[in-house]
Amino acid sequence: MKSVCIIGAGLCGGYLAKELLINKNLKIKVIDIDSINDKFKSKILKNIYSNNHNNITFIDKIIKGYGFGGNSNYWHGGLTEFDDFDLNKLDFFLDYNFSTELKKYYIETWKSLDIENVSTNHLNYKSLYKIFKKSGYFNFKKILLQYSPLKTRSILHKLKNNKNLELIENAICLNLNKDKEKKIKSITIFSEGLLKEIKSDYFVLASGSFETPRILLQSINHGNLKLNNKNIGCNLIDHPFLKIGEIKNIFKTKTKLNYYKNNISNNISLSLAFSFVEDLKNNKLNHSLVLRPHINNEVIEIKANLKKYFNDRNYKNLLKLLIVKLYRFDLFFKLIKLILIKKINSGSKVDVFLHFDQLSSKENKVILTNNKDEYMRYIPKIIFGNNQNEKFTITTASNLIKSLLKNSNYEYKENKNLSNFFYHGNHFSGTARISSDNKTGVVDKNLKVHGLSNLYICDSSVIPLFGSSNPVFTLITLSKRLAKHLNNVIT
Numbered sequence: 001m002k003s004v005c006i007i008g009a010g011l012c013g014g015y016l017a018k019e020l021l022i023n024k025n026l027k028i029k030v031i032d033i034d035s036i037n038d039k040f041k042s043k044i045l046k047n048i049y050s051n052n053h054n055n056i057t058f059i060d061k062i063i064k065g066y067g068f069g070g071n072s073n074y075w076h077g078g079l080t081e082f083d084d085f086d087l088n089k090l091d092f093f094l095d096y097n098f099s100t101e102l103k104k105y106y107i108e109t110w111k112s113l114d115i116e117n118v119s120t121n122h123l124n125y126k127s128l129y130k131i132f133k134k135s136g137y138f139n140f141k142k143i144l145l146q147y148s149p150l151k152t153r154s155i156l157h158k159l160k161n162n163k164n165l166e167l168i169e170n171a172i173c174l175n176l177n178k179d180k181e182k183k184i185k186s187i188t189i190f191s192e193g194l195l196k197e198i199k200s201d202y203f204v205l206a207s208g209s210f211e212t213p214r215i216l217l218q219s220i221n222h223g224n225l226k227l228n229n230k231n232i233g234c235n236l237i238d239h240p241f242l243k244i245g246e247i248k249n250i251f252k253t254k255t256k257l258n259y260y261k262n263n264i265s266n267n268i269s270l271s272l273a274f275s276f277v278e279d280l281k282n283n284k285l286n287h288s289l290v291l292r293p294h295i296n297n298e299v300i301e302i303k304a305n306l307k308k309y310f311n312d313r314n315y316k317n318l319l320k321l322l323i324v325k326l327y328r329f330d331l332f333f334k335l336i337k338l339i340l341i342k343k344i345n346s347g348s349k350v351d352v353f354l355h356f357d358q359l360s361s362k363e364n365k366v367i368l369t370n371n372k373d374e375y376m377r378y379i380p381k382i383i384f385g386n387n388q389n390e391k392f393t394i395t396t397a398s399n400l401i402k403s404l405l406k407n408s409n410y411e412y413k414e415n416k417n418l419s420n421f422f423y424h425g426n427h428f429s430g431t432a433r434i435s436s437d438n439k440t441g442v443v444d445k446n447l448k449v450h451g452l453s454n455l456y457i458c459d460s461s462v463i464p465l466f467g468s469s470n471p472v473f474t475l476i477t478l479s480k481r482l483a484k485h486l487n488n489v490i491t
């Protein structure tokens with residue numbers, strides 16, 4: 001029986017394992033750094049990313065999702081396809097009509113998630129939708145939101161007794177070891193205090209945008225892997241976003257701007273989002289606008305602190321928070337609403353968020369320092385900065401919205417206190433990007449590493465651009481596609 005070894009059981013690794021197990025003639029080994037029954041106990045990933053980075057204020061976020069399930073333990077459930085503008089760019093990277101193939105797989109992915117036939121009829125904010133759409137400046141963008149986002153940890157937990165699945169728990173991958181041919185013969189892992197070697201016929205790196213390039217670079221540095229590819233670790237991109245203003249219904253009609261109930265199903269809602277037509281015309285970046293029900297940040301902050309103090313059993317601070325903050329009845333009732341019925345809409349206001357597409361650049365990257373940790377891993381360094389012209393985009397978008405809403409029932413108030421701080425989108429990618437040519441990328445159209453015959457990469461590092469899209473929907477699709485490809489290659 002042939003075997004496939006998946007390194008990392010996050011969103012992609014977990015989903016890929018599930019899809020591969022459909023083939024009863026395959027043995028699947030899945031490695032991750034905690035135990036499937038004992039959530040988030042491992043600190044070994046967290047430690048390596050805790051220092052040594054330039055300009056980085058987001059370390060806690062990027063290493064949030066580790067252990068079985070990876071970032072799928074934390075993600076927000078936003079699902080969207082790459083649009084035509086993004087797909088055309090992907091075709092350019094791959095030098096063939098990849099988009100036509102991907103679109104066919106997209107249809108299968110919607111089916112497998114049980115979400116089909118969603119249209120703008122399911123939207124709330126219909127009058128706002130009409131104003132934006134009619135103006136000709138915006139393209140509607142279908143973003144669906146799962147209330148209970150898919151968690152691959154739960155999927156693997158259900159499959160753990162499958163006799164074709166071997167979960168290698170509490171283990172960290174250190175090195176890939178190549179034989180004389182163009183093949184990986186084994187990997188070295190550290191588990192239960194020992195170095196061990198795991199053999200397999202095929203290997204899939206699914207360790208995420210930071211660990212996947214780090215493992216590759218480390219194996220090259222150790223001399224275990226000969227691979228001449230200058231793109232490994234480079235071209236790191238994210239999807240930063242920022243609240244740029246608020247739209248208020250000045251006539252206070254009874255139309256509630258309710259986010260959470262719009263008749264699709266109990267688990268799904270449709271968000272009001274747009275990409276910019278003008279950007280597309282000029283072949284520039286594909287930024288997008290997302291309109292969400294107004295959230296009282298104070299309430300969100302109180303909720304986060306309550307949870308934190310409760311978990312840490314910090315009863316002194318818990319009490320202080322209750323006394324100091326919750327004497328205000330308005331905040332108290334909003335908090336109860338948020339916790340109990342997940343309703344955080346104000347009824348007459350929406351927040352306007354701008355999500356930024358970013359140009360990839362060789363300057364933004366993951367590199368290895370000369371320092372090693374106790375597991376003999378080279379400590380990585382992340383170099384990352386925002387693009388310079390994002391302020392211009394904010395002003396242009398705000399002016400456009402203001403002029404659109406001039407003679408309507410709505411009023412736009414731009415956020416005057418924009419600091420330099422952007423929320424990082426948690427969508428890091430690009431560090432082992434897909435390309436037909438090993439001079440510009442790391443994996444080919446089938447996600448196989450250029451120059452090796454049995455090593456694949458299946459995680460967010462392969463995505464070269466985001467455009468206006470969240471990654472998970474495309475990542476699930478790529479995992480499904482890779483499962484099919486491996487089945488064909490192996491059988």
Ligand SMILES: Cc1cc2nc3c(=O)[nH]c(=O)nc-3n(C[C@H](O)[C@H](O)[C@H](O)COP(=O)(O)OP(=O)(O)OC[C@H]3O[C@@H](n4cnc5c(N)ncnc54)[C@H](O)[C@@H]3O)c2cc1C
Pocket residue numbers: 007008009010011012013031032033045061064065066067068069070071072074075076077078079171172173174206207208209211215425426427428458459460461470471472473475
């Ligand atoms: C708060 C938050 C909200 C988000 N919301 C959304 C959203 O609404 N929509 C959307 O599309 N995306 C969202 N994302 C992004 C999305 O979750 C990620 O893009 C996605 O999970 C990436 O999947 P991955 O398989 O590449 O990596 P991960 O899910 O990070 O998995 C990597 C796995 O590899 C394991 N690993 C790492 N190194 C090693 C090693 N050396 N040995 C063994 N195992 C290892 C890790 O433990 C982990 O399990 C969000 C992310 C966060 C953090």
